[in-house]
Amino acid sequence: MITLSSDFGAPYPAAMKGVIARACDARLVDVSHEFPRQDVSTAAFWLTQTLPYFPPAVHCVVVDPGVGTDRDALVVRAGEHALVGPDNGVLLPAARELAGDVEVFTWAYEDAASTTFHGRDVFAPAAAAVHETGVDAVPDLDRTTATDEFVDLQFPVADRDGDGATGEVLVVDGFGNVITNVPGDVLAGRFGESVTVNGDAVPARRAYAAVEVGERLVTVGSHGNVELAVNQGRGDDAFSLEVGDAVGVAR
Template identity: 40%
Template structure:
């Protein structure tokens, strides 16, 4: 049995792009088990793809991950392999991979993808997922050494996205929206450290401010801590503060979208 291959893209499923990549993998590594993370990253949204990959990778089996959100396909941007203790990450050098590498202990080494014999014979200028990343990932899954894919790179020289905004001034935590899921839950960049710094905890309440408004909501443990249709703040499964609506959409309520700025302060008034 070949290694697991985990797969994330912005290709969607209306076209045949995902199936083609999976077909390339199956031809090279027929024993590999392909696990689809998602193919619904908003088109070209590297930051959203990076956040989803980073929050998912720690729970995936060791193996190869191929991630493609690549608006710079066909330009001089490099294709890279990033090696961590348990994972080999394959994709474009545009920041997509590095938060995920950090989430599983950091990059141990990196290589540029230059070995043409590990790619398809004809590499198009617009579909490196099919012609470069999928075949390289498949060869790695069959046991091909990381050193075979191309010359070694300094991981510190790979493209990194700016870290998510998260800081505290006086009694207010300032952050940004990382993701909005299909339920309309708005996940922020704020975590336990920022919440502890402002004294916010489940059982109290917080005031959430954006450019479009201000909401004072219960800080609960789960969505059902408030009546149906009411907003609530929770620490989500990724340990990030999220704003939700029990049975509804916080995104529709707040009009927040990824990278939108948000500030949070304690509102229950207790010491």
């Protein structure tokens, strides 16, 4: 299996699929091609939430605002998985979710046909090559060179303060749910009560529908972090928050 993730929308992923299909017979699975454009951090977060549910695979990820520059192409080996993509941090969080210890390699691509579409001309061929030779053989490929110099994106950690925490908004999903880096255990024992979010009292509930339609709530999302939401509405609007904003949660 080769999975494909990008911020391309359409039709660019089709060209990547064509390149891979001509090189190997891997099953191709789209994770998403609708990641926010040039938003490396958001793509990295969603990959941590999706790739661990796949069986062993090669994951081709192209969110690449530095395309055409001298940034490296990487192959990251994470257990039985391999991730292929640009050296801008997008691969490392998910790789570490897949396996605690990872190995990082640069991928030589001097013969790239273009400087504007490395998804087609660099990363798709690399993913096919890794698939064909096998993840275990990555260190022995002619184009790979082990490296310990790479962009290592790490998500910010919330500050704990007694029975509360101060963190920030990591991403906002398509429903408008505000996903923070505040760990969900801050709400332990508080469901059914209210907590303060940036000084405002908000009910803590386990499910969106536990409050009236249009009402705000604080919950723990499937990612394990505190999430700010509105039942059948947009939490980002109701809480006036966007990515990077500070969020304080307390009793």
